[in-house]
Amino acid sequence: KQEVTQIPAALSVPEGENLVLNCSFTDSAIYNLQWFRQDPGKGLTSLLLIQSSQREQTSGRLNASLDKSSGRSTLYIAASQPGDSATYLCAVKGSGGSNYKLTFGKGTLLTVNP
Amino acid sequence: DTEVTQTPKHLVMGMTNKKSLKCEQHMGHRAMYWYKQKAKKPPELMFVYSYEKLSINESVPSRFSPECPNSSLLNLHLHALQPEDSALYLCASSQGLSRGPNSPLHFGNGTRLTVT
Numbered sequence: 001k002q003e004v005t006q007i008p009a010a011l012s013v014p015e016g017e018n019l020v021l022n023c024s025f026t027d028s029a030i031y032n033l034q035w036f037r038q039d040p041g042k043g044l045t046s047l048l049l050i051q052s053s054q055r056e057q058t059s060g061r062l063n064a065s066l067d068k069s070s071g072r073s074t075l076y077i078a079a080s081q082p083g084d085s086a087t088y089l090c091a092v093k094g095s096g097g098s099n100y101k102l103t104f105g106k107g108t109l110l111t112v113n114p
Numbered sequence: 115d116t117e118v119t120q121t122p123k124h125l126v127m128g129m130t131n132k133k134s135l136k137c138e139q140h141m142g143h144r145a146m147y148w149y150k151q152k153a154k155k156p157p158e159l160m161f162v163y164s165y166e167k168l169s170i171n172e173s174v175p176s177r178f179s180p181e182c183p184n185s186s187l188l189n190l191h192l193h194a195l196q197p198e199d200s201a202l203y204l205c206a207s208s209q210g211l212s213r214g215p216n217s218p219l220h221f222g223n224g225t226r227l228t229v230t
Contacts, residue, residue: 034218043118043204043223044157089156100145100170100211102219104156 002027002094006105013080014113021075021108023090031093033073034102035064038087047088048075052095080112117141118222120205126228129195135225137188137205145211146188147219148180149204157204163188164211195229202226 003026013019023033032051036044048057048064050073056065063076073090087109091102118139127133137146145164149157162170163182177199179191188205202224209217 036221041202041224041226043120044206044219044221046218046220049218091156100162100164101159102157106156 002030002092002103004090004092004103004105006088006090006108008108009106010109010111012111012113015080015082017080017112018076018078019080019110021077021088021090021110023073023075023105025071025073025092025103027094028068028071029095030068031095033064033066033090033092035062035073035075036089036091038089038107040087044089077110080110082112082114084112085110118205118207118220120203120222120225122225123223124226124228126230127192127195128230129197131195132191132193134192135190135203135205135227137190137222138186139205139207139220140186141207141220142185143207143209143220144185145208146182147206147208148188148190149206149221151202151204151224153201161190162211169211192227195227197229200228 005024007022034049035047038044050057050066061078066073087107089107091104121136147162148160151157159172160174161180166182177194181189204224205222206219208219
């Protein structure tokens with residue numbers, strides 16, 4: 001059974017700092033890994049999707065990397081802003097018979113202080 | 115603005131009520147999903163529809179009844195719910211299960227359900 005772990009559970013940083021969020025998964029047989037952002041009481045916003053054959057994806061100040069063999073992904077946020085404050089979730093989609101299912105981590109609650 | 119629209123945003127219902135949650139997308143996606151999310155927990159998959167047919171039921175109690183009237187719409191009918199069913203119900207869509215295993219999921223903003 002796939003398990004996804006996110007470290008740290010919470011992170012508080014001053015504005016302008018670069019930061020890294022970590023995600024690890026136990027089963028390397030995945031189609032892809034997706035990073036989401038969730039604001040309080042809202043739905044999930046897709047940030048980046050990395051296919052299993054890819055090493056990284058970039059969008060603006062965000063960069064996500066994937067090391068499938070070691071079961072790890074990182075989300076790098078450059079020059080953080082108060083508007084980046086949210087919960088960040090990573091989710092993996094399994095291959096084989098479970099190509100429909102996303103397994104989520106519990107998320108990292110990020111607070112960027114002005 | 116999200117491309118997946120859910121209504122209502124908030125719903126309060128009694129344990130004897132019957133209500134429905136609605137979800138709509140116009141991205142041409144052929145897979146649609148219902149997720150349930152409790153406070154400070156990750157979303158949990160409930161149902162998956164592929165080409166308007168129910169593909170996956172994650173052992174959800176029968177008091178939750180999904181329906182996919184057409185490729186753009188997904189409903190979740192609720193009846194005789196319990197207070198512990200109070201949660202954020204999220205709808206999502208993707209290109210398809212077989213054709214697009216690498217396509218991202220797009221989520222709506224959810225319906226905040228409170229069962230009294």
